[in-house]
Amino acid sequence: MDFFKPESVLNLQNIRDELVKMEDTIIFNFIERSHFATCSSVYERNAPEIKLPDFDGSFLDWALMKMEVVHSQLRRFESPDETPFFPDKILEPIIPSLNYPKILASYSNEINYNDKIKQIYIKDIVPLLSKRDINTWENFGSVATRDIEALQSLSRRIHFGKFVAEAKFQNEPEKFTKLIQDKDVDGIVAAITNSEVEEKILHRLNIKASVYGVDPTNEKGDRKITPEYLVKIYEEIVIPITKEVEVEYLLRRLEDS
Numbered sequence: 001m002d003f004f005k006p007e008s009v010l011n012l013q014n015i016r017d018e019l020v021k022m023e024d025t026i027i028f029n030f031i032e033r034s035h036f037a038t039c040s041s042v043y044e045r046n047a048p049e050i051k052l053p054d055f056d057g058s059f060l061d062w063a064l065m066k067m068e069v070v071h072s073q074l075r076r077f078e079s080p081d082e083t084p085f086f087p088d089k090i091l092e093p094i095i096p097s098l099n100y101p102k103i104l105a106s107y108s109n110e111i112n113y114n115d116k117i118k119q120i121y122i123k124d125i126v127p128l129l130s131k132r133d134i135n136t137w138e139n140f141g142s143v144a145t146r147d148i149e150a151l152q153s154l155s156r157r158i159h160f161g162k163f164v165a166e167a168k169f170q171n172e173p174e175k176f177t178k179l180i181q182d183k184d185v186d187g188i189v190a191a192i193t194n195s196e197v198e199e200k201i202l203h204r205l206n207i208k209a210s211v212y213g214v215d216p217t218n219e220k221g222d223r224k225i226t227p228e229y230l231v232k233i234y235e236e237i238v239i240p241i242t243k244e245v246e247v248e249y250l251l252r253r254l255e256d257s
């Protein structure tokens with residue numbers, strides 16, 4: 001997939017292959033997070049034990065915002081597949097623009113599910129990854145950096161739904177135009193859903209978690225990640241939100257004729 005070649009990006013098989021690669025990144029980011037306790041203070045707004053300079057929010061929000069500001073100056077958010085958690089805070093790159101060709105509809109940057117992703121990650125995913133529900137103040141920095149990696153990989157995967165939606169629209173423009181004109185949300189959901197692909201993803205994730213999460217020399221067979229939890233995260237969170245992105249993108253698609 002080459003973002004300078006739109007036809008390579010809007011090839012549905014290329015997109016699916018890219019989503020498969022992202023599974024490995026997400027799994028290993030989850031494994032890295034699993035080494036630490038839940039550390040709820042990292043997510044607490046203005047936690048008393050963490051003094052943040054001129055910032056009203058959590059330690060994670062502060063760290064993520066600061067990281068995004070630097071990454072934006074390195075041109076990260078020029079890339080069509082990157083979506084910031086703090087779009088109002090990012091800066092212009094300090095290196096020349098790459099002027100990527102237009103691939104998605106003009107409104108695509110307005111589709112941003114990162115607040116929802118972050119809330120669900122904190123509330124539902126961290127408790128499934130972490131083995132100890134306590135605060136270990138010496139790990140706050142490590143926890144925040146692991147969370148940033150995990151959130152950025154989840155965000156990229158979920159917002160890839162925009163490329164999926166554009167590819168499906170271009171493959172069947174008449175079908176989707178009718179559904180969009182009729183505001184037939186259920187029809188759009190049915191049209192974008194491929195249960196066979198979803199089942200293959202969940203089956204593969206179960207196997208990957210069983211292999212990646214185990215040290216073959218560990219005689220006790222300790223697992224770094226619980227396969228059932230990884231499947232649950234994808235089945236109940238990642239895939240449904242990806243489809244929400246697809247539907248929201250498609251409902252507005254006729255704005256960009």
Ligand SMILES: C=C(O[C@@H]1C=C(C(=O)O)C=C[C@H]1O)C(=O)O
Binds near residue numbers: 016164193198201240
């Ligand atoms: C991503 C696609 O669209 C939908 C979402 C999927 C997902 O999030 O994994 C998988 C299949 C589809 O139901 C696709 O068709 O590949």
